[in-house]
Amino acid sequence: MKEEINIVEVRNLVKYYDQFCALEDVSFDVYQGDIFGFLGPNGAGKSTTIRTILSLIKPTSGSIKLFGKDLNKHRNEILSKIGSIVEKPDFYKYLSAEKNLEIFARISGKDISKKRIHELIEFVGLKGREKDKFSGFSHGMKQRLGIAQTLMHDPELIILDEPTTGLDPQGIIDIRNLILQLKSEYNKTIILSSHILSEIELIANRMIIINKGKTIVQGNVSELLNSQELIVSFTVSDTANTKAIIQQSVYAASFLYEKETQIFLQITHPQIALINTLFCDAQISVYAIETKRKLEDYFLKLITA
Amino acid sequence: MFLKNTYNELLKIVYKPRSYIGIAGITIIIGIILFAMKMDGMFYISFITGQFEQSLTFEGHILNGNLIGFIVLQMLIIHVPLLIAFVTGDLISGESAMGTIRLLLTKPLSRNSILFSKFLASCIYTLIVVVWLAFLAVFLGRLLFGVGDLIVLKSDGLTILQQDDISWRFYCGLFMAFLSLVMVATLSITLSCFSDNSIGPIVSTMGIILVFTIIGTLDVPIFDSIRPFLFTTHMAAWRFFFDDPLEWEQIKQSIFILLAHIVFLLGLAMYKFNKKDILS
Numbered sequence: 001m002k003e004e005i006n007i008v009e010v011r012n013l014v015k016y017y018d019q020f021c022a023l024e025d026v027s028f029d030v031y032q033g034d035i036f037g038f039l040g041p042n043g044a045g046k047s048t049t050i051r052t053i054l055s056l057i058k059p060t061s062g063s064i065k066l067f068g069k070d071l072n073k074h075r076n077e078i079l080s081k082i083g084s085i086v087e088k089p090d091f092y093k094y095l096s097a098e099k100n101l102e103i104f105a106r107i108s109g110k111d112i113s114k115k116r117i118h119e120l121i122e123f124v125g126l127k128g129r130e131k132d133k134f135s136g137f138s139h140g141m142k143q144r145l146g147i148a149q150t151l152m153h154d155p156e157l158i159i160l161d162e163p164t165t166g167l168d169p170q171g172i173i174d175i176r177n178l179i180l181q182l183k184s185e186y187n188k189t190i191i192l193s194s195h196i197l198s199e200i201e202l203i204a205n206r207m208i209i210i211n212k213g214k215t216i217v218q219g220n221v222s223e224l225l226n227s228q229e230l231i232v233s234f235t236v237s238d239t240a241n242t243k244a245i246i247q248q249s250v251y252a253a254s255f256l257y258e259k260e261t262q263i264f265l266q267i268t269h270p271q272i273a274l275i276n277t278l279f280c281d282a283q284i285s286v287y288a289i290e291t292k293r294k295l296e297d298y299f300l301k302l303i304t305a
Numbered sequence: 306m307f308l309k310n311t312y313n314e315l316l317k318i319v320y321k322p323r324s325y326i327g328i329a330g331i332t333i334i335i336g337i338i339l340f341a342m343k344m345d346g347m348f349y350i351s352f353i354t355g356q357f358e359q360s361l362t363f364e365g366h367i368l369n370g371n372l373i374g375f376i377v378l379q380m381l382i383i384h385v386p387l388l389i390a391f392v393t394g395d396l397i398s399g400e401s402a403m404g405t406i407r408l409l410l411t412k413p414l415s416r417n418s419i420l421f422s423k424f425l426a427s428c429i430y431t432l433i434v435v436v437w438l439a440f441l442a443v444f445l446g447r448l449l450f451g452v453g454d455l456i457v458l459k460s461d462g463l464t465i466l467q468q469d470d471i472s473w474r475f476y477c478g479l480f481m482a483f484l485s486l487v488m489v490a491t492l493s494i495t496l497s498c499f500s501d502n503s504i505g506p507i508v509s510t511m512g513i514i515l516v517f518t519i520i521g522t523l524d525v526p527i528f529d530s531i532r533p534f535l536f537t538t539h540m541a542a543w544r545f546f547f548d549d550p551l552e553w554e555q556i557k558q559s560i561f562i563l564l565a566h567i568v569f570l571l572g573l574a575m576y577k578f579n580k581k582d583i584l585s
Binding site for chain 2: 017054055056057058075076079080082084086087088089090092094095099103104106107108109149
């Protein structure tokens with residue numbers, strides 16, 4: 001079995017702002033090559049956790065190790081291996097995109113050539129706009145420049161806090177593909193905080209859900225989701241007959257409702273195939289099987305619990 | 306890395322439009338003074354010499370570049386701190402307001418290193434402003450009005466300094482002016498660590514200078530004990546170099562008080578900046 005290398009190790013993280021507890025005993029691990037999803041409603045403590053990992057906020061107690069080293073003792077060495085966008089990519093408005101990248105390249109801890117900066121500008125699709133001032137950029141362009149800045153020094157760990165906020169659908173797809181490319185081609189470890197649940201479901205392999213500063217659940221995305229019951233719709237040739245078959249079977253309690261040519265059932269992931277076989281044996285044609293967005297239901301169930 | 310970041314800070318000052326407001330302001334004010342002196346300078350001189358004409362006779366080239374330089378320095382000591390604070394008060398709080406502080410503080414640089422880079426860059430900016438001020442006031446003044454002995458009007462009389470005894474006094478006086486402006490820059494940087502908006506530290510710096518100046522000039526015994534320790538008392542210390550003989554004890558005391566303020570404020574800025582949670 002392949003040994004998992006621990007990149008981020010957060011233990012018992014607590015943060016108080018005066019009397020208000022923003023984080024209460026948060027612990028998690030991120031392993032090399034993970035796309036680690038960070039989920040939670042507004043005010044859950046996602047940004048506080050990410051800012052603490054990046055040493056923007058000092059924790060009240062708890063420990064943070066990155067690349068096996070204590071953040072307090074090896075801050076500069078650790079930060080030289082991280083690329084990040086926290087909340088939104090803000091740069092100097094009075095400078096051009098290129099000048100902004102040069103400024104941050106100079107203090108990234110690595111020697112970054114102008115050629116590398118131009119390659120990244122091209123990579124994020126800002127070629128031809130590099131001399132334009134940042135103040136004139138659209139939100140999507142700012143986000144792209146933020147990504148270029150994040151990748152500039154070839155970091156081992158990339159932290160993206162809400163990277164798709166405010167982007168149009170094409171921009172969201174571009175960023176999603178970019179993240180997948182970083183993982184598949186460059187084996188980067190990525191921590192991704194997002195409000196968009198489908199985004200995490202699509203690209204993260206592991207995740208944590210926090211609420212009110214506390215860890216609700218964490219683990220492998222597919223395992224967590226598949227362990228839950230799903231709402232599945234079967235589009236069939238004969239709904240009346242299908243409904244009757246269901247009600248005579250062991251799945252009678254799973255029946256939810258019918259709508260036109262669809263039957264809705266609350267079942268587990270492995271039960272989908274068994275029920276499909278049941279319908280086929282009864283010579284009912286199944287035209288489509290659809291699951292409702294799983295993570296959304298799972299998330300709401302956990303948050304409202 | 307510290308020097309690279311200092312270079313970055315200087316670049317930011319160079320590219321920021323507000324950095325030129327101070328330099329443009331100084332240029333315009335001195336330009337107006339030079340123009341007014343060229344047109345009506347003798348009227349101004351007669352106003353000064355008139356007080357002594359019953360006991361003294363003035364001969365020679367009284368309205369000269371040295372006198373113009375001295376007058377300009379005296380007039381600008383009120384305005385230049387504002388122009389310096391306008392740039393330096395924005396150095397940290399401006400990063401917070403723009404959001405770039407998040408990016409800056411996630412780079413492999415200690416917070417102290419970032420703070421001292423900004424301090425060093427602000428010292429260099431202050432030096433450039435003082436050199437520009439000296440160029441306009443003294444060099445251009447001498448070019449337009451020629452050279453000559455300098456008459457310094459004081460509350461207890463007149464001091465006349467020989468032409469060949471003046472240049473070094475200007476150099477030393479400008480150094481003192483630089484030191485007091487660095488003190489103003491340090492104050493505004495420190496206040497900048499306590500704020501997340503650009504205007505607050507600039508206004509606060511001017512407020513503090515104003516209050517301390519009022520305390521310093523109020524002839525009330527209750528303030529006698531604190532007056533020597535106010536930095537504003539020593540902001541006009543550049544004038545000591547135009548005394549004859551020089552009051553070295555006063556000069557040393559002023560340098561010490563200004564340096565002590567700079568060290569104390571930098572310490573306070575370090576404490577605050579290192580403890581600060583970045584929430585913006």
